[in-house]
Amino acid sequence: MLDLNQLIDRATVPADEWPEPQPLAATIEREPYPFDVLPKTIRAAVEEVAGFVQAPLPLVASSALAALSLALQAHIDVKRSEKLQGPVGLFLLTIADSGERKSTCDGFFGAAIREYEAQQAEAAKGPLKDYAAALAAWETKRAGIKDNMRQLAKAKKSTADDEMRLRDLEHEKPEPPRVPRLIYGDVTPEALGYQVARIWPSAGIVSSEAGAVLGAHGMGKDSAMRNMALLNQLWDGATVSSERRTVESWTARGARLTIALQVQEATLREFFAKSGTLARGTGFLARFLIAWPESTQGFRLFREAPATWPHLAAFNRRIASILAQPSPLQEWGGLEPPVLALAPDAKAAWVEFHNAIERELARGGELHEVRDVASKIADNAARLAALFHVFEQGAGGAIGLDSLDSATCIVAWHLSESRRFFGELALPAEMASAARLDAWLIEHCRRNHTAMIPTREAQRLGPVREKAAMSEALAALEELDRARLVLEGKRKLIAINPALAIPR
Template identity: 65%
Template sequence: MGKDSVMRNLGLLNQLWDGTSLTIDRRSTESFTVRGARLTVALQVQEPTLREFFARSGALARGTGFFARFLVAWPESTQGYRPFTEAPANWPHVAAFDRRITEILNIPAPLDEDETLTPTLLTLERDAKECWIEFHNEIESELRSGGELYDVRDVASKSADNAARLAALFQVFEQGIRPISYECFESASRIVAWHLSESRRFFGELALPAELANAARLDNWLIEYCRREQVTLIGKNYTRQHGPIRDGAALDAAIRELEELNRVQLEKDGKRLIIKINPALLNKEGA
């Protein structure tokens, strides 16, 4: 797909997310306009696939504001830490969730005479609005040059909007259609703040060349492992088997990068290769 097509399609998705009317012009068939539509997107994608998308589309996905609308999560792999456990006999919380979702889905959709979706506009209770304003202003103050969120200001600028949307979902689920409570917004703002932190980590590493991104991932994994196990040495083979980089050449390149930064040393112990962590990094202030 060419960059023009990428920009056009991302722009259309942005309009649907915003809930605005969307006109589709056709050359060979009848044109039409979409009104009152709502769009929710949930994507699960492997890192190499996403990197390839960024490489092909350049900065368009961020430049158009497409990624700014997402709540990003980039969890660490749990491989190697998933021992078998018996499933519980029942799932009471899941059952309660399913019942409530079914109740909501059974409510007739609010349609006007033209079959256009006309949902009820939810407002914020007074203390919830005060909480929203505080959340908005705290984020806004970090968007300026030198602020903590400057590098992800496109994402951060949508955070207050996303928090309000999420709070509305919580409100409808918990108490039905009524003004959004302080508790619902406060819970939503905490979740959105966590996702904003994930966005900083995600886009920070994604913006790096693959070699530096691998070094950063390996560095984080080594430090976390050594702190958890209270060690400063770890076998290279073990690192390849259980760490974030399985490709041998990529692992070697990442280790060399960290050696140049004086964060690790690769040493021989007989026939074994051992990665030695700079002890200063295991002190949280030193990392």
């Protein structure tokens, strides 16, 4: 393994004699987040929060979309075409280090949801006490019948009448009141299934430490396939069941699910290592809108909080008004939301988008390597278009072209992020580090109109901070004539190939 001093000794080519840089395999340029296409109310709130929090813009926007999905998923389904309709819930995954302030962003955009949960819990206190009393009375009756049956059996007398009473009593068992609980953190898929079956059929897994979800016991190699399948079915709106000898059985019909996670790259790599090919083979990750933004850590200088938050307040008022509407909860415990269709021009645009994606899935096509993700992207576009339409205009009418166009731009950006991430994930760890460092160096140098950066600064601010990993990554970049270490007096600097430092 080379250390930094050995790399400096090898950097003998004068700065004006750089060869043509060789490409990094599977590297895809990071594209700017299409912030301008977000609907007006959402865009203004995202801009307001991002201005204060200074988190990566895609992370802030994903928090807003998660709140939108969680609030609306119980109230609408979307129809893409005849016999193609389903939920609007989104699965969102942001790949970022701890400290990127996802929890803060979720707190801002989820405020109305948490307030709704608190109000519902307070309103349910009385009914829950009534239920507890009714259940205690029922259990007393049941125990009395069973005790009498034991006495009769001992006396070798008939228990037929008590058996009939016990059967009748089972039909009288009180049901607990349904109390909406929407937000969950480190819940296992199995526990989540029980919650949507028995507690409330609309839920969201929202966590800034997805290792608690992806690294949970329920995602171990033995149970990963079953649990990923369960989450897939909830994304689809399908019926899911669990029949175990050791725990209470349940069946969830008409349930809706949102997932919004932040995960560190190392944790995600470990998840892939533990689950093997299941995460992609089962279609689990294909359902996610992935973001892999550049970190803003190191650039978030102190800012006073604004005195007022008019745009965020407007966003949360709209979320609150959606949650205040009665949920279409059926007697059998699930949801049957009304279905929104695409307007004719929006339907034509959706079909065109679907077909353009489909053509690139073939071998040799641009999306062939991420065809699992790309195959779900048109579905995600329809979901997001429905969310945009109802949030901005209400549930009346068909989904318009403006909402569909905004949605396709957003999901296309997420598809590009998936290509970038899965392309680099397929590389060996040292080459993946080199690819991340390369992208960061180029962006930093272009932004600062330079071709050099001190190694300490690169380690402090860049994506590769461990010294040995930095050395390996720089060695790989030197082999490709993309960067090298140089000595300027006593300062160690990373110089990038001038051809890469020129802004495009």
